[in-house]
Amino acid sequence: MFETLLVGLDAALRIDTFVWISGGLLLGMLMGSLPGFTTTMGMSILVPISFLVGDPLIGIPFLIGVYKGGIYGGSVPAILISMPGTGASIATVFDGHELTKKGQPRKALEMGLYASVISDLFSDLFTLVMIIPVAAVVLGFGPPEVASVMFLSLVIIAVTSTGPVIKGLIMLCLGVWFGFIGADPFSGTARYTFGTNELYDGFHMIPMLIGLFALPEIFAAVKEGDRTGSSIARFVGDRLRLAEFKKSLRTIFRSTAIGTAIGLVPGLGQPIAAMMGYIAAKNASDTPENFGKGELDGVAGAEAANNAVNGPTMVPLLTLGIPGDAVTALLLGAFMMQGLRPGPTLLETSGEIVFAILIAMVLANILFLMIGYLTIPLFARVVTVKRSLLIPVTIMLAFSGTYLARSNPFDIVTLIGFGLVGIAARTARFDVAPMVMGFILGRELEYTFGQTLALAGNDWVRFAFVERIGMTAVVVATPIIGVLLGARMNRFRQRTLARDQA
């Protein structure tokens, strides 16, 4: 494994990889900075572009750059105009915008950048270290263990989705059902294809993701009309002083630990990490009364926690093929388009590419710092760009990205179909993330479940309670974890709602 790591290091140190990462970081920051443009939407339209470059060591790091840049970029409008660019930046608004009101947006943006880079760097290093032992454990998994972990992940994703748990479960079931359309994985017979050849291979993931994430955003923009950013968005005020930064280091590391732990659990994601990082910073502070009134520690706590999620979400993705959130679902699509299938055997079959990507992720943080520092003034201006200029470009990229993925005109129909589902779900306040996870994991779950049945044969009791006790433990624990996590999430949502109302 160590040799593979060295080969990966050698493969990662390529100038073109870093040029594309830089491009991804810039694009991510641009998209994150634009109010109403989410990282998920940006990633969804850029996944096909990453495939076109042909090399996974360029395409995947490019998308990771977009991911990292997008999460940080979301803090720019949050700080400047109190409008979070992404869900991950909601907690940044509390103190970031207060600092802007006090005439110190530069301090807030610089603190956000440094906290993001430090937490991202440490969480990426953690990922690099963790992935080897996790992969070694996962390699011993058979279909029963994989099926039980997928079942657990799906339940966690459903209960931690935005809104009531039951809505998450409905969307999860809908997603799994969409995944059934096409050939049965065992017999190859057609299911729900209505006799058409186009549906025999099932829906392709990329048009589905673009349809679910990009079209509803565009639709919402059409509903709201043009919106120009506030004219107060200017990069002014004093620089962040070293003493102020040092004072927040403890908060940054605490939030990095929180974000890293949350990133390992599928379904939780950046918004929860940011909120928990913020609350932890406030609870640990000597001056909690200053939080919400322009406290730098508040910005550091939220930004460090949300960026620390980025790296660890790759651990379940790469070792088990389980995406933790919508963005990692897009990364899963990107991996599969490049011919890499995340799962227990990925490190064995393509270990050097995986390590190269992870090492590129770590090194990308240096670029992140440089590019972020140099471009903060630029992105502060981007906040004011008119949406009517960007939405037409986005829809062009959505259409062309869908077509370029497979050059199949049916994918455009899939895009529109899932776009309509996404619009309906958004109108009804249903989170589409569980649906995406259900779509991706449902088919795999069916396959591994079927294999488990075949392995068990007729002596189920012995199989479940003697041979595969680990599988049984996970299956039995799943509803308990689901109920406990669901209750905790409800309390967390109520507390957040109360805070918002206050």
Next chain:
Amino acid sequence: MIPRQADVRFTVVVLVLAVVALLFGGQLIVDPPISLSADLLAMSPRVFPFLILAGTVVVASAFLVGQARKGALEMTRFSLGSAPPASLGRQVAFLFITVVCALLLTTLGFITTMFLLMTSTAVLVGNRSPFQILSISIFIPLGFYIVVTHVLRTALPEADIIQRLLAPVLQLLPAF
């Protein structure tokens, strides 16, 4: 009588779809060419869809029952939400244009379809500057088309007439 809340309407649609798929699953799932008996130890293609559809019916029904208890299922006159008529018109027009452009992409080609789609989207979002609208709708798809077809060497659908018009321009570009 139509439920007022959007989430209730959405759940009703999901529930109806699940019930229909459960009832007509026999016709919608093709039987394997050989029967999957216990000896073959392979799962029937109907098992998992049945479990998930049954789960969908249970969860969707539970949601609707919960809403009914809260009194959210009161039947009121059909309302399209709080969107003012102008934005509703824009949304309907956007959906219509998007569907039309999706159907015309292979016939009209990438540049023409994107010109139509981008122009109409820009107008619908509220841009009233003809210069801005035409600039982004012409030059961005054109530039993208050249990059994809000439640099990345990947095909995009294009009408013959546009290809003939672009040929002199593409010949001037360096080979990649």
